[in-house]
Amino acid sequence: xxxxxxxxxxxxxxxxxxxxxxxxxxxxxxxxxxxxxxxxxxxxxxxxxxxxxxxxxxxxxxxxxxxxxxxxxxxxxxxxxxxxxxxxxxxxxxxxxxxxxxxxxxxxxxxxxxxxxx
Amino acid sequence: xxxxxxxxxxxxxxxxxxxxxxxxxxxxxxxxxxxxxxxxxxxxxxxxxxxxxxxxxxxxxxxxxxxxxxxxxxxxxxxxxxxxxxxxxxxxxxxxxxxxxxxxxxxxxxxxxxxxxxxxxxxxxxxxxxxxxxxxxxxxxxxxxxxxxxxxxxxxxxxxxxxxxxxxxxxxxxxxxxxxxxxxxxxxxxxxxxxxxxxxxxxxxxxxxxxxxxxxxxxxxxxxxxxxxxxxxxxxxxxxxxxxxxxxxxxxxxxxxxxxxxxxxxxxxxxxxxxxxxxxxxxxxxxxxxxxxxxxxxxxxxxxxxxxxxxxxxxxxxxxxxxxxxxxxxxxxxxxxxxxxxxxxxxxxxxxxxxxxxxxxxxxxxxxxxxxxxxxxxxxxxxxxxxxxxxxxxxxxxxxxxxxxxxxxxxxxxxxxxxxxxxxxxxxxxxxxxxxxxxxxxxxxxxxxxxxxxxxxxxxxxxxxxxxxxxxxxxxxxxxxxxxxxxxxxxxxxxxxxxxxxxxxxxxxxxxxxxxxxxxxxxxxxxxxxxxxxxxxxxxxxxxxxxxxxxxxxxxxxxxxxxxxxxxxxxxxxxxxxxxxxxxxxxxxxxxxxxxxxxxxxxxxxxxxxxxxxxxxxxxxxxxxxxxxxxxxxxxxxxxxxxxxxxxxxxxxxxxxxxxxxxxxxxxxxxxx
Ligand SMILES: [Mg+2]
Numbered sequence: 001x002x003x004x005x006x007x008x009x010x011x012x013x014x015x016x017x018x019x020x021x022x023x024x025x026x027x028x029x030x031x032x033x034x035x036x037x038x039x040x041x042x043x044x045x046x047x048x049x050x051x052x053x054x055x056x057x058x059x060x061x062x063x064x065x066x067x068x069x070x071x072x073x074x075x076x077x078x079x080x081x082x083x084x085x086x087x088x089x090x091x092x093x094x095x096x097x098x099x100x101x102x103x104x105x106x107x108x109x110x111x112x113x114x115x116x117x118x
Numbered sequence: 119x120x121x122x123x124x125x126x127x128x129x130x131x132x133x134x135x136x137x138x139x140x141x142x143x144x145x146x147x148x149x150x151x152x153x154x155x156x157x158x159x160x161x162x163x164x165x166x167x168x169x170x171x172x173x174x175x176x177x178x179x180x181x182x183x184x185x186x187x188x189x190x191x192x193x194x195x196x197x198x199x200x201x202x203x204x205x206x207x208x209x210x211x212x213x214x215x216x217x218x219x220x221x222x223x224x225x226x227x228x229x230x231x232x233x234x235x236x237x238x239x240x241x242x243x244x245x246x247x248x249x250x251x252x253x254x255x256x257x258x259x260x261x262x263x264x265x266x267x268x269x270x271x272x273x274x275x276x277x278x279x280x281x282x283x284x285x286x287x288x289x290x291x292x293x294x295x296x297x298x299x300x301x302x303x304x305x306x307x308x309x310x311x312x313x314x315x316x317x318x319x320x321x322x323x324x325x326x327x328x329x330x331x332x333x334x335x336x337x338x339x340x341x342x343x344x345x346x347x348x349x350x351x352x353x354x355x356x357x358x359x360x361x362x363x364x365x366x367x368x369x370x371x372x373x374x375x376x377x378x379x380x381x382x383x384x385x386x387x388x389x390x391x392x393x394x395x396x397x398x399x400x401x402x403x404x405x406x407x408x409x410x411x412x413x414x415x416x417x418x419x420x421x422x423x424x425x426x427x428x429x430x431x432x433x434x435x436x437x438x439x440x441x442x443x444x445x446x447x448x449x450x451x452x453x454x455x456x457x458x459x460x461x462x463x464x465x466x467x468x469x470x471x472x473x474x475x476x477x478x479x480x481x482x483x484x485x486x487x488x489x490x491x492x493x494x495x496x497x498x499x500x501x502x503x504x505x506x507x508x509x510x511x512x513x514x515x516x517x518x519x520x521x522x523x524x525x526x527x528x529x530x531x532x533x534x535x536x537x538x539x540x541x542x543x544x545x546x547x548x549x550x551x552x553x554x555x556x557x558x559x560x561x562x563x564x565x566x567x568x569x570x571x572x573x574x575x576x577x578x579x580x581x582x583x584x585x586x587x588x589x590x591x592x593x594x595x596x597x598x599x600x601x602x603x604x605x606x607x608x609x610x611x612x613x614x615x616x617x618x619x620x621x622x623x624x625x626x627x628x629x630x631x632x633x634x635x636x637x638x639x640x641x642x643x644x645x646x647x648x649x650x651x652x653x654x655x656x657x658x659x660x661x662x663x664x665x666x667x668x669x670x671x672x673x674x675x676x677x678x679x680x681x682x683x684x685x686x687x688x689x690x691x692x693x694x695x696x697x698x699x700x701x702x703x704x705x706x707x708x709x710x711x712x713x714x715x716x717x718x719x720x721x722x723x724x725x726x727x728x729x730x731x732x733x734x735x736x737x738x739x740x741x742x743x744x745x746x747x748x749x750x751x752x753x754x755x756x757x758x759x760x761x762x763x764x765x766x767x768x769x770x771x772x773x774x775x776x777x778x779x780x781x782x783x784x785x786x787x788x789x790x791x
Contacts, residue, residue, distance in 0.1 A: 009166075009170065010136065010170050010173055010174060011132050011136050012129065012132045012133045012136050012137075012174055012177070013173060013174070013177060015129060015132050016129065016177060054165075054166055054169045054170070055166075056163075056166060080286070081169065081172065081173060081176075082188065082285055083188075083191070083192070083195070084286075085286050085288060085289060085317040086317055088286050088289040089288060089289050089292055089314070089315060089317060092289055092292045092293055092296065093292070093296075098293070098342075098343075098344055099286065099289060099344075100344070101285045101286060102173050102176055102177065103173070103176030103177050103179070103184070108344070111344070112344055115342040115344070118342065
């Protein structure tokens with residue numbers, strides 16, 4: 001069991017990911033933008049982060065950098081979409097462990113998390 | 119054949135409001151974009167809305183919706199990056215796609231395939247990007263077949279195959295590169311860093327490295343990268359194996375132990391509710407649950423009223439008894455708490471009127487295009503809150519009023535300039551609270567209503583004689599536009615023609631215990647003011663006795679209740695009237711006009727008269743007795759619509775008896791006032 005911070009501005013996706021993670025025995029903390037994600041990370045010290053890219057306030061890339069500068073060991077998996085290749089490259093260079101492209105199969109997210117947590 | 123999507127019923131309650139909210143954001147944004155031009159923040163907002171919709175559509179497997187939102191997003195992304203600017207064709211393509219998205223979204227609920235040709239729309243969107251040099255990566259995929267150069271010493275050659283179906287293979291190559299750099303010295307690799315940075319698709323990564331790690335360790339490390347299909351690690355100089363070793367499916371980890379802990383996360387919002395203020399905690403619930411709460415509160419109010427009646431009927435027997443005093447205190451406290459409870463429940467159901475107003479920018483834009491008029495739509499008081507049932511009920515009448523203002527009120531640009539006005543006409547929508555009601559106005563600065571034309575039309579259609587028309591006051595003549603079949607527009611355009619008539623607008627508003635009034639000035643414009651209760655669930659009413667019946671007159675219509683000596687009621691032209699201050703008030707005997715049983719009314723020394731108002735008209739309802747005010751609980755709107763002329767349904771009173779609700783507008787028509 002791990003504590004996962006799920007960051008996405010779309011509530012429906014958070015609900016769906018949360019359902020999947022809790023169904024697999026994980027504990028979930030949610031945030032709906034990058035700025036809140038940074039705060040929740042500090043507060044909750046999750047084992048891993050699932051991070052959306054396109055969000056209001058602070059986007060996922062900025063939040064990733066912010067989180068990694070506070071905790072160089074932070075394990076962040078990006079949730080990206082088609083057409084965001086350059087963002088993904090930037091994210092990997094900024095220390096993202098992995099990325100999963102939306103729309104995703106639940107197994108893919110779980111597998112990426114497993115790898116990130118290893 | 120029904121179409122199914124990958125979404126559970128409970129998820130639907132989050133999905134639909136959120137998708138509708140994004141569609142609205144998209145529409146608002148596109149309207150602003152068309153009107154005021156692009157700015158960075160606006161483009162970000164619009165882009166995000168399209169992007170979020172794409173994500174949602176993808177998650178439930180709605181392929182056509184995903185493709186359409188993807189095409190929209192791509193156009194918007196180019197705008198955002200300044201690769202091109204908007205054009206009328208682009209706006210039409212985006213707005214047309216938005217309309218299609220609404221239909222595609224409905225499919226999620228109806229499971230019926232809509233009549234949307236998304237390919238046509240996608241093409242229309244893509245045309246907008248045709249002149250732009252494609253930034254897209256080249257189609258060719260780099261697959262190095264041989265090692266770039268042999269590595270020396272205890273070097274290793276690493277060959278990694280990436281799933282050709284990977285949607286971001288360059289990023290996988292980058293992950294592989296970074297992983298290898300962490301395991302030793304990566305001397306050279308294909309594709310090189312610059313190629314990877316250019317996001318070119320990559321099916322195979324070949325690297326030469328110096329490391330003290332074993333081939334097995336390197337294979338193990340690379341297995342963590344997603345989309346990797348095969349890894350081969352051989353000593354430098356050795357030939358590549360025919361096929362690299364298949365990667366073990368995601369490395370085995372101990373299964374997580376199930377645990378029921380979930381952080382109590384107050385994120386999220388109740389369906390379609392306004393955004394809570396920062397820091398406020400919210401929960402999600404269903405409309406049905408709130409409605410049940412409202413109904414239960416309604417029952418409680420009925421019981422409270424009944425309790426108050428019981429108390430007053432036992433008062434003569436028990437006054438002075440300390441138990442009775444306790445009862446009085448308790449019932450009073452209960453009454454206060456019930457009031458507060460009702461208020462709080464009402465508040466849960468409140469929505470800002472912006473949820474009704476927000477469709478108008480698009481409507482007015484389309485109307486302007488269709489009529490060739492230039493229109494500036496302004497809105498004020500969008501935050502004004504009212505019960506969601508009222509919002510739903512007034513939405514259509516408001517649409518008709520706005521259509522009417524554009525169609526009949528506003529002039530075309532030439533006519534406006536000829537009249538010394540600006541070429542662009544204004545339609546102003548406002549909302550505000552006033553004395554426990556909501557006032558919504560639809561105002562235009564157009565030509566105003568031509569009273570003489572309205573009268574002439576009524577005469578032409580045989581509604582009035584010339585003499586009757588001449589005798590009408592200005593207000594009475596203007597109110598003729600609410601009569602069925604009377605329209606002064608020479609040609610019924612396809613805009614107003616599509617909607618309902620003003621007579622239906624008025625009767626729909628009145629069914630909600632609302633009223634509509636007109637204020638018009640020739641050449642300057644017209645204001646329609648709609649006054650509505652904040653809720654349809656509870657109607658405050660004045661109870662009166664007529665023959666043997668209890669009748670309820672909705673308080674919003676009541677001007678005052680009077681006791682009038684008989685001789686003050688006179689007859690003019692054979693009709694009973696009385697003088698109320700400066701005005702002459704026509705009197706209607708409620709028992710007679712409604713033909714209520716109870717026989718002939720006896721002459722009496724004084725009459726009880728309830729002065730009621732309808733628009734700008736007033737009349738007096740003569741009744742047998744005044745009982746008092748009470749809040750009537752209405753469970754459904756349909757129970758406000760009665761079958762008997764002059765009545766608007768029935769409500770159950772505190773004592774369990776049924777009261778007929780007076781339909782004041784209907785009484786004005788019956789009474790011929
Ligand atoms: Mg997002």
